[in-house]
Amino acid sequence: xxxxxxxxPTVKEVPKDAVxxxxxxxxxxxxxxxxxxxxxxxxxxxxxVLRKITHILREELDASGAQEVLMPALLPASYFQETGRWxxxxxxxxxLKDRRGGDYHLGPTHxxxxxxxxxxxxxxxxxxxxxxxxxxxxxxxxxxxxxGLLRCREFLMKDAYSFDTDIEAARGSYETxxxxxxxxxxxxxxxxxxxxxxxxxxxxxxSAEFQVLAQSGEDAIVACTNCDYxxxxxxxxxxxxxxxxxxxxxxxxxxxxxxxGAKTIEQVVAFFQKRDESFSxxxxxxxxxxxxxxxxxxxxxxxxxxxxxxxxxxxxxxxLGVDEVRLASDQEVGRVLRCKAGYVGxxxxxxxxxxxxxxxxxSVAALADAVCGAAKTQYHYExxxxxxxxxxxxxxxxxxxxxxxxxxxxxxxxxxxxxxxxHIFILGTHYSSKMNATFLGEDGxxxxxxxxxxxxxVTRLMAAAIEQHHDDDGIQWPMxxxxxxxxxxxxxxxDEVKEEAKQIYDRLVEAGVQTLFDDRDERPGVxxxxxxxxxxxxxxxxxxxxxxxxxxxMKLRSGxxxxxxxxxxxxxxxxxxxxxxxx
RNA sequence: CGGGGCGUAGCGCAGUUUGGUAGCGCGCACGGUUCGGGACCGUGAGGUCGGAGGUUCAAAUCCUCUCGCCCCGACCA
Numbered sequence: 001x002x003x004x005x006x007x008x009p010t011v012k013e014v015p016k017d018a019v020x021x022x023x024x025x026x027x028x029x030x031x032x033x034x035x036x037x038x039x040x041x042x043x044x045x046x047x048x049v050l051r052k053i054t055h056i057l058r059e060e061l062d063a064s065g066a067q068e069v070l071m072p073a074l075l076p077a078s079y080f081q082e083t084g085r086w087x088x089x090x091x092x093x094x095x096l097k098d099r100r101g102g103d104y105h106l107g108p109t110h111x112x113x114x115x116x117x118x119x120x121x122x123x124x125x126x127x128x129x130x131x132x133x134x135x136x137x138x139x140x141x142x143x144x145x146x147x148g149l150l151r152c153r154e155f156l157m158k159d160a161y162s163f164d165t166d167i168e169a170a171r172g173s174y175e176t177x178x179x180x181x182x183x184x185x186x187x188x189x190x191x192x193x194x195x196x197x198x199x200x201x202x203x204x205x206x207s208a209e210f211q212v213l214a215q216s217g218e219d220a221i222v223a224c225t226n227c228d229y230x231x232x233x234x235x236x237x238x239x240x241x242x243x244x245x246x247x248x249x250x251x252x253x254x255x256x257x258x259x260x261g262a263k264t265i266e267q268v269v270a271f272f273q274k275r276d277e278s279f280s281x282x283x284x285x286x287x288x289x290x291x292x293x294x295x296x297x298x299x300x301x302x303x304x305x306x307x308x309x310x311x312x313x314x315x316x317x318x319x320l321g322v323d324e325v326r327l328a329s330d331q332e333v334g335r336v337l338r339c340k341a342g343y344v345g346x347x348x349x350x351x352x353x354x355x356x357x358x359x360x361x362x363s364v365a366a367l368a369d370a371v372c373g374a375a376k377t378q379y380h381y382e383x384x385x386x387x388x389x390x391x392x393x394x395x396x397x398x399x400x401x402x403x404x405x406x407x408x409x410x411x412x413x414x415x416x417x418x419x420x421x422x423h424i425f426i427l428g429t430h431y432s433s434k435m436n437a438t439f440l441g442e443d444g445x446x447x448x449x450x451x452x453x454x455x456x457x458v459t460r461l462m463a464a465a466i467e468q469h470h471d472d473d474g475i476q477w478p479m480x481x482x483x484x485x486x487x488x489x490x491x492x493x494x495d496e497v498k499e500e501a502k503q504i505y506d507r508l509v510e511a512g513v514q515t516l517f518d519d520r521d522e523r524p525g526v527x528x529x530x531x532x533x534x535x536x537x538x539x540x541x542x543x544x545x546x547x548x549x550x551x552x553x554m555k556l557r558s559g560x561x562x563x564x565x566x567x568x569x570x571x572x573x574x575x576x577x578x579x580x581x582x583x
Numbered sequence: 584c585g586g587g588g589c590g591u592a593g594c595g596c597a598g599u600u601u602g603g604u605a606g607c608g609c610g611c612a613c614g615g616u617u618c619g620g621g622a623c624c625g626u627g628a629g630g631u632c633g634g635a636g637g638u639u640c641a642a643a644u645c646c647u648c649u650c651g652c653c654c655c656g657a658c659c660a
Binding site: 157 | 589609618621622
């Protein structure tokens with residue numbers, strides 16, 4: 001492609017509304033444009049990258065035995081109504097009506113549709129297993145689209161679904177996909193971790209996320225420095241804090257202390273540090289009132305963690321045996337405990353009795369002499385201990401943090417931020433039983449098909465790759481997904497230089513190298529800046545000076561110095577670099 | 584949904600406090616000089632000031648309503 005004829009509208013200034021590196025660079029490099037909140041156009045460069053990514057996806061999925069299909073994006077409501085997700089999905093579903101008033105929506109994911117496709121055709125165990133996938137736009141009315149392509153309302157996704165006769169076979173499909181995904185993410189040139197994750201509202205029990213490591217990631221994950229264990233902090237486990245008998249013999253009697261204005265752990269610590277400089281949040285108990293169940297008559301439970309820890313709400317909900325919990329409002333705290341939020345504690349005052357469940361993290365059980373809220377506005381207790389001053393059910397309840405010990409091997413856990421690039425699930429019979437997708441087994445009995453589903457956010461990965469591979473000047477694409485493998489710069493207006501550069505370009509194209517030829521009537525600086533911004537991995541530069549020596553220059557966008565080669569060797573050098581990147 | 588911010592030329596912004604003929608930089612067009620890291624000089628085109636209503640002799644500026652976008656949080660296969 002000749003740059004002079006290409007539609008690559010690069011921009012010098014940073015667009016006002018972009019904050020994240022990938023968003024800024026995709027906009028500046030002329031890859032994408034926004035036409036509405038969370039809705040983007042793919043310009044030629046962007047579309048080329050997308051095609052590179054989907055090409056890799058298709059190659060690996062086809063090789064694993066999966067077959068590509070294409071389902072509609074526009075869906076009649078009846079399918080989601082069948083499984084209840086028409087209601088469960090709430091505002092996230094992009095809903096619309098046809099001219100007759102019939103309910104429709106745009107597909108946020110396609111479990112129901114593919115299950116219907118299968119149930120209509122599959123009658124016998126002989127027709128299983130099946131693994132189907134598609135690459136298609138998905139629609140979600142996100143509460144808050146953000147960061148360009150990282151969280152959109154319309155986004156390209158590869159979704160795959162497996163159908164097996166029993167759970168063992170389904171596990172096999174899941175493992176196959178897990179390995180396929182690893183090959184895909186490796187080929188995309190991404191630094192990632194496969195982590196244990198929450199299955200969320202899609203249902204099912206076993207799932208893993210493919211997290212692309214990046215500072216700007218929305219997800220917090222931990223990974224063991226010693227073994228393979230890695231998990232989203234939503235579900236991460238850590239070795240329990242040293243249990244054993246807590247020695248209470250030296251713990252003084254509980255004492256009510258007036259702590260004016262000390263509503264946060266920070267303020268409480270500051271207050272007690274006035275008397276004892278060594279006092280820290282590790283000696284406090286943070287008490288939080290949670291609500292669950294119906295909004296109009298919720299049930300309350302109290303969660304206790306050490307002051308320097310955070311409650312893991314997913315663990316709390318699971319322990320309580322409910323779908324989800326939410327923090328009680330200030331009004332609810334006042335009604336239930338007769339004190340203000342900030343002074344909540346497990347030991348209630350006589351004017352209020354708390355009859356809900358009290359759940360404490362195991363680290364709280366290890367405290368022999370702690371400070372906690374007194375459930376009385378402006379007061380805290382000091383010298384309290386679980387088992388002596390109050391009772392609670394003890395369970396791992398807190399969010400795992402860096403420095404915690406791995407449950408598998410005892411190694412130290414490290415914290416990362418990650419971008420969820422892929423998610424694989426074993427769904428079991430969650431959808432097939434609701435939708436009556438059954439087959440006849442060898443014994444002639446009808447039974448529900450066992451399913452799995454596997455997603456990869458294609459547009460999101462395009463942005464994630466940039467979050468991971470860029471510098472101040474622009475993008476540094478991995479070779480496998482770069483819009484072009486090489487760019488040839490012809491410097492100056494010199495016709496001879498231009499002609500020679502054109503010949504290098506022609507020979508590269510002939511050698512099968514995807515090449516962009518910057519033949520524009522621009523000053524050298526502009527061409528260098530654009531080449532860096534767009535991020536093409538290999539840059540070949542020809543100027544008057546190098547031409548006079550019969551040489552051209554090759555430089556890698558990823559770093560290193562520019563090297564001069566005889567013009568006749570340039571093609572071989574470029575193909576060598578591409579070959580090395582492939583292996 | 585809660586909190587904060589922003590809508591003025593294609594892009595980035597000033598002008599709004601204190602109403603009085605809409606400006607700057609980049610980009611764009613033309614001419615000239617320049618040509619290995621986003622050149623310089625000159626000339627020029629380009630704006631319903633997000634939209635609607637109101638106050639006023641007069642509104643980008645004041646008032647009311649409304650739409651859109653961004654950030655933090657809540658939320659999120």
